[in-house]
Amino acid sequence: MFYHEPKLQYTVRVDKPNPQFARLLQQAIGGIEGEMRVCLQYLFQAWGNRGPAKYRDMLLETGTEEISHIEMLCTAVALNLEGAKGDLIDRVVSENPIVENIMWGMDPRHYLSAGLAAMASDANRVPFNGSWIVGSGNLASDMYANVMAESTGRALATRLWESTDDPGMKDMLSFLIARDTMHQNQWLAVLEEIGGPTGVHPIPNSFPADQQKEEFAYTFFSTNVNRPAAPDARWASGSSIDGKGEFSFMHSQPMGEEPKLAPPIPSAYAQTDQMKDKGSSHQ
């Protein structure tokens, strides 16, 4: 169950409102690297957690923190959009400030659809998509999904930091960058606890090893027809990273036959030419 209070987790201050920067910030709200994704990803992982229970608790804690991050970023967007007023919208009589503003990269829907507020979509107004929320039921692959989300998220935050010289915005972003550092470490701590790379991999580690085609489990297949990869690359020789095999090298070659499909069934109404045939084989 959830509570709130009206204050923000961290100060959001915009010194020079900038509607173009508001558009960029949207990537950190509703983009695939954004806070809606990590927030909901951690919460859904928590709500589906089947133990150990301490990880459920941790996922709930950090999922809840991320709601506060969405709140901060939405506030930052709304404050930056106030920049659409001072410079541009006051000139309504003589010219067309909104179109001018859009000419300069403002998202038109920030005005047309939201009346100068944040929306649940990315920097190009592609809507947030629930398919991005990963919760696999396997703790290790979920933790990798979380490390990856915080890594692309931190990369995004550093590029946003680079894209502004507003001191308030830089301050807020350096807070969020720090939190992404913590969260990367947090998910790595879980991976360490449940065995480190050697015990964790291959994911899922509960699948019986003798049921995979072991001979292909540590072999690098090279598809390059005229400059084969170096056979002594780290991924082509030596012990595998999961400690359970030896890397080897193989030139790609077919181990299967050319596929033969049956001819079309009448009720699928292919062309008559197709139905005279004997299916997709060459005989």
Place this chain on the structure above:
Amino acid sequence: MFYHEPKLQYTVRVDKPNPQFARLLQQAIGGIEGEMRVCLQYLFQAWGNRGPAKYRDMLLETGTEEISHIEMLCTAVALNLEGAKGDLIDRVVSENPIVENIMWGMDPRHYLSAGLAAMASDANRVPFNGSWIVGSGNLASDMYANVMAESTGRALATRLWESTDDPGMKDMLSFLIARDTMHQNQWLAVLEEIGGPTGVHPIPNSFPADQQKEEFAYTFFSTNVNRPAAPDARWASGSSIDGKGEFSFMHSQPMGEEPKLAPPIPSAYAQTDQMKDKGSSHQ
């Protein structure tokens, strides 16, 4: 540049065609954990690679291998859909086999839209979506994205393996499961080469450390109002996983103020009640 040959990378044999299993296999083709995603993810990462060049080569190799996996799975779907013929479609006169087949969980579009062939979508026919393809320009976050994709992909393959007792299908899946093992190891090998967790993290490691709010970079924020997380959890005390800080613990509390937004601008046509107000503050 790319070439092909008509044979398959590995044998695809369906002993007992099963249109329901064809639907499940679609998840491994066009689902977020599927082969279209990893194939295109590796290729786009390769095409955008700005060095070191050896990783570009490796990404191209494995991206190319994945096209062969899509081909195998599409063949497997087509062969399983032939099961819609023998048992059911022959009975057309007396009853309604397609509707019956769909009653039993076959995807109707396998018949209606594709005439019994694979499609570029998932097990519920949600189309493949390009937003799933991650290439961030940061090698470490891309490698984590790849480990994660192969981990959820291998979990999916093991569940598909579990969902069939067709010997041919089990054989094909145990080959794909082995390749996922290799690919997990491969991306981990890159992470090892570029520094292991300590050197790789926090991602991106090129952002100047003194520009993040260091005091919040290794602190666990607990949002739980009545049962705080254990302060001695691995992620709340001791050395951080990236080796660059010390974990600490803090009860969540606001560090910012309640947000104050300006009143609506006239040209956004809020309700007149809103415009009488002085904005969103409580004074």
Place this chain on the structure above:
Amino acid sequence: MFYHEPKLQYTVRVDKPNPQFARLLQQAIGGIEGEMRVCLQYLFQAWGNRGPAKYRDMLLETGTEEISHIEMLCTAVALNLEGAKGDLIDRVVSENPIVENIMWGMDPRHYLSAGLAAMASDANRVPFNGSWIVGSGNLASDMYANVMAESTGRALATRLWESTDDPGMKDMLSFLIARDTMHQNQWLAVLEEIGGPTGVHPIPNSFPADQQKEEFAYTFFSTNVNRPAAPDARWASGSSIDGKGEFSFMHSQPMGEEPKLAPPIPSAYAQTDQMKDKGSSHQ
């Protein structure tokens, strides 16, 4: 800023786990009538609120409550999916329980992608979509959006209630149905406070009335060529509902001309036949 505690807002009890019902419950999580939509809609409206501040507070309160509803429903899904175990999955050796389960309407991705947990999508696994979240910057249209969301949401909840005879599930749904009653009333209370239909409409009420084509603002246009609507219908005669006009009736007829577009420009590379022409007019 947000907090949580590990207990649920209201009891979630599943007496007879049912993976098919788990699929139906997904509509109330990630469907357009579901809790993710109302939760995020209220929070985004709050974060963009430009006054009066008391409505911002109320939106935050109820948005926060809705997170707890998502949590309850996700828990209910996870518990219902445990039904996939007892009856079906134990029979793995002799038959194929997952395919059997899917034959009976279970969502295959609940097993394949989530390992028996809730996901951020609807009853047909179409992902939650951020475009559904409405926050227009106009308080009255937002309140109507909220009444509408709670109305379709309550209709959904009553149909889910009808679809189960599990006492635990019926109890949880009758709680959610009650909350939807409250929330409908809540948004109506705001509409009452800011003027009721007469003062609120037409929305937005801040647009200068003399700038709309007043002669068409209260006229019903009938497009029916052979059985015109009754001219004395409530919407074709008498005082308008907003109290600002008189309804009237008119047979649809064109008031504009046939459109004439310029011929294609050369750089758009139409067919040569098109470019010989003088544009889309009939002269």
Place this chain on the structure above:
Amino acid sequence: MFYHEPKLQYTVRVDKPNPQFARLLQQAIGGIEGEMRVCLQYLFQAWGNRGPAKYRDMLLETGTEEISHIEMLCTAVALNLEGAKGDLIDRVVSENPIVENIMWGMDPRHYLSAGLAAMASDANRVPFNGSWIVGSGNLASDMYANVMAESTGRALATRLWESTDDPGMKDMLSFLIARDTMHQNQWLAVLEEIGGPTGVHPIPNSFPADQQKEEFAYTFFSTNVNRPAAPDARWASGSSIDGKGEFSFMHSQPMGEEPKLAPPIPSAYAQTDQMKDKGSSHQ
């Protein structure tokens, strides 16, 4: 069944073609607040209408009128895009007019994909999405969906009106703004006819009142941990708007227990660490 004639419902005149304004107009065609949505929403509600029949007729009438609005807006887009010719595209030899045009906020796909014509998508070229079309089978929730669609649609139209000083475009928009006034009134007239707030609410009003948890149907839950909402707010005391209860106030508190999920089943291939556990409880 449907007919057409080649003239437009109302004059569409563009005095100063403006490709940037063409982009903005797209929001009124294929955006969530746009005419494709209301058109299809009214038609689908009509086609699914199960009585009273007079509402089916009215929905058909207005749904048909809305096709004429899409036609007007598409014509307006095509005429505005002719502005891409005179000023810019003639300068092809010496410079790059399309890129220049796009620099100024024109949608590149208006040229690249459509050869200077309207498209079925919004101002950011996100495609029209069928999920926006609401027809619930409950007349009252559908009428609220329609009021809401016309309210956000009228807000959009007023903002478009504000974004142009082209007399022809302002004239067309003031016609559409007037029609939105009429349509808001029309759906409100239906709500009046079927009972007004008191009889209509809670929606659906056919669900047996004694089957909802009555004690929670008129209680405001406050989630604010440090500044509770005013207990005398209109939504926390006094008679409820639907006239069927009394508002009351309650501090949010959990009424359910912490969820306990069963441990992972073996066939879902969680990590081995997860499967040693006893599920997600703390005992």
Place this chain on the structure above:
Amino acid sequence: MFYHEPKLQYTVRVDKPNPQFARLLQQAIGGIEGEMRVCLQYLFQAWGNRGPAKYRDMLLETGTEEISHIEMLCTAVALNLEGAKGDLIDRVVSENPIVENIMWGMDPRHYLSAGLAAMASDANRVPFNGSWIVGSGNLASDMYANVMAESTGRALATRLWESTDDPGMKDMLSFLIARDTMHQNQWLAVLEEIGGPTGVHPIPNSFPADQQKEEFAYTFFSTNVNRPAAPDARWASGSSIDGKGEFSFMHSQPMGEEPKLAPPIPSAYAQTDQMKDKGSSHQ
């Protein structure tokens, strides 16, 4: 401008209501091969038509006819869903008819979201998507898009015809199949009028022929590394179909160099390892 009348274009009669068939019919409403797509495609092509004007008229006529087809199919869906009542929903007390119905392949959202009416989506409830509507500004490519839409649409209709033995439904479908025949012929008639294959191709035929790399315009590139295509295939020798070249055959080989990208710029925050490098070349 548009009109309607309350009668249907053609009789819709359902002799044996079947909720499963209602689901299949949805593919013909909101699927990519469905009537919403052709309807809107023809109308958008008409509204963007820049001449010759007679094609604009024809597109408007047939686009208008297609609205009537959507209406017929939506009526058919609603009538088929009445089958959910008699057999199943009456048994509410003793068992769970909706879940049972869904077990048999009914779309749950037909009940949960629409109260037994058609929706704007496909057979798997993936929403109609505006990106499917093609209007390129080039008449020939639009006509091919229309032939293709009517071809996949007619294939779909024949498969639906095959999927039912309801005489009323078969009658309606054989009407729609006939209309698809007409519409295929209609778009082919336009292609004949504007030049037939020889004059129409390559599309667009207004692009200056000497600006394409003529030496590659009629050469079949074979990528097959071990069984080259027959050099005397129709597409590898003889006169080209557009009558403007001679087909020839070539083994695929690279004509470009290995790409060399510059190293990452600092402000994109790649990993430090990447930035030491000299870009993606092998030197």
Place this chain on the structure above:
Amino acid sequence: MFYHEPKLQYTVRVDKPNPQFARLLQQAIGGIEGEMRVCLQYLFQAWGNRGPAKYRDMLLETGTEEISHIEMLCTAVALNLEGAKGDLIDRVVSENPIVENIMWGMDPRHYLSAGLAAMASDANRVPFNGSWIVGSGNLASDMYANVMAESTGRALATRLWESTDDPGMKDMLSFLIARDTMHQNQWLAVLEEIGGPTGVHPIPNSFPADQQKEEFAYTFFSTNVNRPAAPDARWASGSSIDGKGEFSFMHSQPMGEEPKLAPPIPSAYAQTDQMKDKGSSHQ
């Protein structure tokens, strides 16, 4: 099975890097007219091909060639994005180059999400969508889908060619334009082989002709209420294009009745007013 080599199929040279043109090129990568679509469309058609086998081979060949085109375009995007460095990003200290760049039409996600590399989406960053990939199981409709894809694709390429004066980019595009010429001819060659318009149409040609309502198969229905189409148009008189009928002309008129739906079932919880009614008829 697939192979690659590190060289490109054709030279990609960018003389004047231009981040705005990089955005336009994305339409040719991940847009509906782009190379990802044709590549995957040909491969999926090949993998589902049920004969004649020679068409499977040809589809595989050209599908493989298209991967090389995606590679060329992604390389072109990456090289054009290097233009974001020289002119703009160097000026980081004194001004804000990224926002400036975005002001001029660069896609912000090229920097924020991809670190200056191509992405799997279109010119407005709408993600590639698997629903665009058509493989119907009917060879003729697939060939029309392919002609149409190459026609809109070639139109796009000519417009891109028009949008740049960079000699390297013009050279690459004139190569791609030539390949589109070849591919259009190739699919037309298949249509010629399997019968030309007369034998191919109506598609599917395997559906028994006597099962369509023959009397409506060659009749043009005119919906225009005040200016009927010319009865001697090519599509209203004379022999049909498929050679199997005679065109005729008819004024649209209803041949069906007004639909009558049953009243709502109780378990769908319509409003009580609706349930008193006798369904949607006028009696």
